[in-house]
Amino acid sequence: MSTLTIRRLSAIALSELAGDAPQESFSFTDDHRASLMARFRATGTTEHRKLDAWTVESSGAASSAFRWSPTNARRSLGTPALRLVTSGRARHVTEAVTLCVEDHVVRAASGRARPGSLSYWLTNLSDVQRAVVIADTVTWATGLLDVMEPVTYDWTMAETDAYYDVATARVSLRGRRDLCITTELTQRVILRFRGGSPTRSAGMGLRADLVMDGLSRPDGQTAQRFIGVWPDAGLILSIDGNVENARAGARSLVRTAMMRGHLAQHIAA
Amino acid sequence: MSSATMTAEPRITDILRGNRDNRPAANRAAAGHYRQLIEGALENLTTRASTLGPLVIRAHHLDPVPVVHIGPAFPLAQLRGALISELLRLLSTGQSVRRPFEDAREAWAFSHPHSPLHRTLEECDADDLARVATDVTAHAVTLIKALGPVNPHWQPRTDVSVVQHLRGGDIVVRDRLDLVLGSSREAVASEALFDVTTSPLSSRSDAVLRYHALMETLRTGVVPLRVVALSTATGDRVQYEVDDALLARAVSELQTAIITEWNRP
Missing domain, CATH: 3.90.320 (Lambda Exonuclease; Chain A)
Incomplete structure (x- = not known):
C-alpha cells in the first residue's frame, strides 16, 4: 500500500518508525531502469531537465535561477558540521559550523573553488553576513540534533544527496537525504529535514525522494522507509520502500518531466 | 504562575x-x-x-483591540524592531558588534532581501536615517549590556x-x-x-x-x-x-x- 503515515514529532515516534520499518524493500532492476528511461524519453523534449522533490511537489513549476542565501546554505553547511559534532571533532554545533565555514573560505582562497560554489559565495561575504549564515546554520543543525539525539538507533549524516542521470533522456534527478538510521533488523531508514509545514503534495515529494535514492544505488534498492521531518510544524510523514510507493514516485517524476517539457516549449513558443 | x-x-x-x-x-x-x-x-x-x-x-x-498604526513613525518602529532582532542573532553567535546600526542593517538586508521595509529605509532622508541610527544604537546598547555572553x-x-x-x-x-x-x-x-x-x-x-x-x-x-x-x-x-x-x-x-x-x- 502507498500509505502515508503522519505522526507528531518526538524521539519515541521516530524510534518506533525506524524500529518497525519493513525488512524488505523494492529494488529497481535493469528492466525497471530501461522502462523508466523510455518513459522519460517519451516526454518529448530535448531540454535538459533537473528534477527533485520540490519540482514534483510544485507540479513542475519553473524555479528562478539558483542563488546562494543563508536559508539554502544552512543544509550544505549544517550536514558536515553535524558530522564533526557526532564524531567528536567539534565540541558544539557553533564551533562545528564555524569550522566548516572557515574550511570553505580557505578552499576558495587557495583557488580550489569554482565561481558560483558555496565556498566562493562565502568568501565574498562580509564578517556580518557570514555571522548571519552561521546563526542560520546553527539553528538548523541544533534543531536536527535536538530531534535525533534521543533516537534509540544508530544514525549517520548522509555523505551526499542521491544523484541519477537518466541515460539518453536528458533528465537529471536529485534526491535529498539528510541522515540514515540503521537498526538491527532493517538496513536503511532515510530521513529528510524540511522547513515550514508539509503541503498537500508532501507525500509525492517523499515518494520521489525514495525513488531517486533507490535509482542512485548500483543495486537499485530503495530504503526500507523514507521519513520526512518538519521540525517547525512538529510533524513526521513517512512512507515504506515498497513497490506501490516506488511506482507512484516514478510516475510523479515522469509527469513532472512532461510538465517541465511543456513549460519549456511554451516559453520557446 | x-x-x-x-x-x-x-x-x-x-x-x-x-x-x-x-x-x-x-x-x-x-x-x-x-x-x-x-x-x-x-x-x-x-x-x-x-x-x-x-x-x-x-x-x-x-x-x-487591534492597534491602528497611523503615521510615518510606525514603519520606522517596525524597522527598529527588525534590526534589534537581527543584532540578537549576531550576538548569539559570538559576533562582536562594533557599529550596531550598520551591522544590524547589513545583517537584516542580507537575510531579508525582499522585505517591504527596504522601501521605508530607502525613503528616509539624511535626517531620518541619522535619527533611526541613533535610535537603533541606543536600543542595541541596552541589549548588549543586558544580554550577557551566550x-x-x-x-x-x-x-x-x-x-x-x-x-x-x-x-x-x-x-x-x-x-x-x-x-x-x-x-x-x-x-x-x-x-x-x-x-x-x-x-x-x-x-x-x-x-x-x-x-x-x-x-x-x-x-x-x-x-x-x-x-x-x-x-x-x-x-x-x-x-x-x-x-x-x-x-x-x-x-x-x-x-x-x-x-x-
Whole structure:
C-alpha cells in the first residue's frame, strides 16, 4: 500500500518508525531502469531537465535561477558540521559550523573553488553576513540534533544527496537525504529535514525522494522507509520502500518531466 | 504562575539558564491536552468560504483591540524592531558588534532581501536615517549590556519558526522565537525562550510570552522551562516559569484571537 503515515514529532515516534520499518524493500532492476528511461524519453523534449522533490511537489513549476542565501546554505553547511559534532571533532554545533565555514573560505582562497560554489559565495561575504549564515546554520543543525539525539538507533549524516542521470533522456534527478538510521533488523531508514509545514503534495515529494535514492544505488534498492521531518510544524510523514510507493514516485517524476517539457516549449513558443 | 519584574542587574542569559538544580521534570504529557483544548473550542466555528484560504494567526492577533498604526513613525518602529532582532542573532553567535546600526542593517538586508521595509529605509532622508541610527544604537546598547555572553554549549537557536495547523488546516498559527536556549530532550525542563521588544513592556508583551510558550509546547511536545522578555526601550525585563496556569491562559487567549479573527467580516 502507498500509505502515508503522519505522526507528531518526538524521539519515541521516530524510534518506533525506524524500529518497525519493513525488512524488505523494492529494488529497481535493469528492466525497471530501461522502462523508466523510455518513459522519460517519451516526454518529448530535448531540454535538459533537473528534477527533485520540490519540482514534483510544485507540479513542475519553473524555479528562478539558483542563488546562494543563508536559508539554502544552512543544509550544505549544517550536514558536515553535524558530522564533526557526532564524531567528536567539534565540541558544539557553533564551533562545528564555524569550522566548516572557515574550511570553505580557505578552499576558495587557495583557488580550489569554482565561481558560483558555496565556498566562493562565502568568501565574498562580509564578517556580518557570514555571522548571519552561521546563526542560520546553527539553528538548523541544533534543531536536527535536538530531534535525533534521543533516537534509540544508530544514525549517520548522509555523505551526499542521491544523484541519477537518466541515460539518453536528458533528465537529471536529485534526491535529498539528510541522515540514515540503521537498526538491527532493517538496513536503511532515510530521513529528510524540511522547513515550514508539509503541503498537500508532501507525500509525492517523499515518494520521489525514495525513488531517486533507490535509482542512485548500483543495486537499485530503495530504503526500507523514507521519513520526512518538519521540525517547525512538529510533524513526521513517512512512507515504506515498497513497490506501490516506488511506482507512484516514478510516475510523479515522469509527469513532472512532461510538465517541465511543456513549460519549456511554451516559453520557446 | 510565578513572575518577577526587575529593573536591572541580572543578565538575560543568567535568568534564562537559572539554577540548574531547581528545574522541574520535563512535562511531555501536556501538549496533547492543550491541543485538544484548542481544537475543542474551534469545533463549533461556522463554515468559512474556502476561497478565503486558511486563517493565519500570529502573535499580534492577541491584541483584544487591534492597534491602528497611523503615521510615518510606525514603519520606522517596525524597522527598529527588525534590526534589534537581527543584532540578537549576531550576538548569539559570538559576533562582536562594533557599529550596531550598520551591522544590524547589513545583517537584516542580507537575510531579508525582499522585505517591504527596504522601501521605508530607502525613503528616509539624511535626517531620518541619522535619527533611526541613533535610535537603533541606543536600543542595541541596552541589549548588549543586558544580554550577557551566550555560551554555545547552551545550543542557541535564533529566529526559530513555529507553525501549527488547526481544524484540519483551516487555521494556521504561526510564531517566531527570537532566541531559544537549551534542549527539549532532557529529563528536566531545559528550554528557555527569549523575546526582545523595542517597545515598553505591557500586558500585551505578557500575552506574547504566553503565546511563545504555548507554541513551543505544541511544536516540541515538551513544556519549556521559562520565558523571558526584555524591553530595549526601558531596560525592563520580565520572566515567567512556564506552568499549567500560564499555558491554560495562553490557550484561552489563542482561542479568543482565533474566534475573533474567524468572525471578522
